[in-house]
Amino acid sequence: MIEYRFIRVFHDLKVARYxxxxxxxxxxxxxxxxxxxxxxxTDAAKFLQxxxxxxxxxxxxxxxxxxxxxxxxxxxxxxxxxxxxPTQVTLVFHQSLVDTVKNHLGRYMAFAKSEFSEIxxxxxxxxTAVEGEVKLAPFGWGVIPGMDAENQxxxxxxxxxxxxxxxxxxxxxLPQMLNLTRHGAVSFTKxxxxxxxxxARTEHLGQVKRQLFRTRLPDLDVSVGSTIKVADxxxxxxxxxxxxxxxxxxxxxxxx
Numbered sequence: 001m002i003e004y005r006f007i008r009v010f011h012d013l014k015v016a017r018y019x020x021x022x023x024x025x026x027x028x029x030x031x032x033x034x035x036x037x038x039x040x041x042t043d044a045a046k047f048l049q050x051x052x053x054x055x056x057x058x059x060x061x062x063x064x065x066x067x068x069x070x071x072x073x074x075x076x077x078x079x080x081x082x083x084x085x086p087t088q089v090t091l092v093f094h095q096s097l098v099d100t101v102k103n104h105l106g107r108y109m110a111f112a113k114s115e116f117s118e119i120x121x122x123x124x125x126x127x128t129a130v131e132g133e134v135k136l137a138p139f140g141w142g143v144i145p146g147m148d149a150e151n152q153x154x155x156x157x158x159x160x161x162x163x164x165x166x167x168x169x170x171x172x173x174l175p176q177m178l179n180l181t182r183h184g185a186v187s188f189t190k191x192x193x194x195x196x197x198x199x200a201r202t203e204h205l206g207q208v209k210r211q212l213f214r215t216r217l218p219d220l221d222v223s224v225g226s227t228i229k230v231a232d233x234x235x236x237x238x239x240x241x242x243x244x245x246x247x248x249x250x251x252x253x254x255x256x
Contacts, residue, residue: 033095034153037090037091042087042114045086051108052068053070054066055190065081069104097170124147139160154241173210177212188200212247219244225237228248
């Protein structure tokens with residue numbers, strides 16, 4: 001645990017202004033890129049339909065559907081987008097989770113007529129899609145081969161409150177806690193998928209104990225996976241960060 005110490009007056013001003021206790025857990029920084037993993041085979045979309053939250057019956061080659069990959073308890077292992085055809089589906093998610101996603105799906109792929117056919121480990125997120133290339137719903141973003149100068153991954157996902165799960169936050173949150181349902185990443189009309197029962201029950205109850213929110217931050221070196229104490233929200237987990245702003249998941253505030 002790293003504790004940031006300031007002289008008393010400065011500390012009090014910061015806490016009063018932001019409602020944040022300046023104590024965060026240590027977390028290793030990494031370069032931020034997306035990756036893509038393609039599943040090919042006669043039943044590629046049918047196979048993945050049982051593991052992703054979006055409805056792959058509506059998959060298109062140039063339209064990225066927002067999606068999440070969940071485990072049996074409904075927690076998000078990875079999230080991003082799916083696009084392609086019934087026989088070739090590409091998943092786009094955070095670069096740090098390539099092995100996690102492969103291992104998760106690989107356990108079930110022995111029973112499918114599909115296989116992993118292509119991996120791209122360094123993709124940038126751009127505000128607009130290149131004409132004729134894949135457009136990522138619901139914002140119209142695009143992906144291009146990784147070049148630092150053009151990567152807007154952190155900026156776009158934080159300012160639009162669309163967190164991309166990474167290694168340090170994988171398996172911690174339900175889709176509702178990350179606001180993924182608000183962005184159309186979860187279909188409640190498709191058939192069953194791993195974790196679907198808990199995700200659907202949570203939606204039916206209409207409330208979650210933890211919730212995503214965006215906040216301004218003091219000038220701290222905070223990274224995804226860190227925890228921050230916020231007034232009225234308890235200990236919150238950082239799921240996205242840019243200078244002076246962060247996406248946090250913390251306790252759902254009580255209604256007035």
